[in-house]
Amino acid sequence: MSDEQFFSYLEANMDRIITEEGELILDAGECEQLALTNCRIKYAVVEQDEHEHNLRQILNLGHTAGRALEALSGYQLLHGEAIAVGLVIQARLGAKYGYMTEEEADRVAALLKKAGLPTEIPDYITNRALLDKMYTDKKVRSGRIRFVFQDGIGAMKRFADGSYSVPVEESEVMELLEELRAIR
Template sequence: MSTNFRVGLQKVVDHSYDIEIGEGLFGALIEDLKHGIVENVSKFAIVTDSKVEALYGQALLEQLHQNDFQAELFSFPAGEKSKTRETKAQLEDRLLSRSYGRDCCILAIGGGAVTDLAGFLAGTFGRGVPSLNYATTLLAAADASIGGKTGVNTPVATNLIGVFHQPKKVYIDLATWKTLPVRELRSGLAETIKHACIADADFFEFLEQNMERVVSSDGELVLDREVCERIAFHNCEIKYSVVEKDELESNLRQILNLGHTAGRALEALSGYELLHGEAIAIGLAVQVQLAEQLGYVTADQTQRVIALLKKAGLPTEIPATITNRMLIDKMYTDKKVRKGRIRFVFQAGIGAMKSFEGGAYSTPVEEQVLSELLNKIRS
């Protein structure tokens, strides 16, 4: 004989937050803290990397101290290679050694690796503490700082370990883009192009016409204010329209993985020598050529996507050091894999996504089909 006791925990949680886009937003952040954007917090932990620490981290720490906030700075070596469980554990130990507890708030300032790692840290430290994201790269503004997906990499695959943890607010500081190496800026443009492919044909055309107002063909940062603001706003708008409908990536949110099945595999196989956006750019090129082969896009649309990636100064060809066999094997570690089958999301033309049976947005692609395409691409 047994007895059943039901634990009823139904509740409605509001995870809404604002994204502020502008230049020099430390003042806005300080004012938000003074007005209680995070409640019951007595200590702040600035989490950043070794590059951003010198550029912006120390300056933010000083401003917090000048405004009587108790804060300390915690940094880790810059780069995707540092986005690991080991780095997260080291940060946790340092926080604990400085008597940080459940009354703290994590201030993540930096690019995608910082916001991914700091968000994961915030989601688990003390079983969850509030966090704020201050994005200093186009890549973070376009992707990592929005939507609440956090995580770390492992030797097997990227971002397979993490949690969903929404920030209380995101600050996108366009002025920080001026200090980016051109390669980093271009890396962020890959996710921007991805968003246009997913949901906005007009935005795609805008990028075709205005890419030289962001970065010139000879690699000089131009960063026209009007164009940068539009890019930042449309990145937020497109990603929000997806995340709003599928916060926990049960189906629709998979479309944000356009180009990531091959891209994430290439990023890991390169030992992170390829920047995230560079790997995703190649992944987008692979995806669109496969989509053309399957009849989802036209040859002209394929060429437009590849031409725009090249115009942004991004790679579109698989590195010679990575064989087709290596790439296919690594794609089996992708988080969309189900029942041992590699799955892709595909664009349907430019500005829309292909849906499949039952309303699914990802579909299995047989290894032989992939192998034939990769051989064709390389030839």
């Protein structure tokens, strides 16, 4: 999500990784390339912020809602599946704030779907329960839910105070959750 070239590569080549029916292709060269690229991206972040002072927050993209979904599902949603839904939530919320366009948010959701990952909140998890569980996220400060956002595709949003996460009003999160359920 923080590397536009890699994101575009995945959009163009997902069919070399997984079939439309959701079966993994497991091409050794392709898997090696994906793993190396992901490790390179994460390593660069960790190397710059070894002790989690600020930049490493970007590795929590999608995790505010994702971890809450994972726990509320009783771990029926695997970590990656829950984070995929969390990524859609942050992208849609980010579009509302103008950090990315609706088209970019659509691209995020489409890529995750193409990868065979869920992109919708399970029906058995209520918006209220999800919102309440987000308050247990490690980025919560002074009783306020914080999100990490993309700055379009290929960049991470850095805020005026230098932080990579920002508080979001509960009412705005709830409004988005209700909208996401309505457009199913």
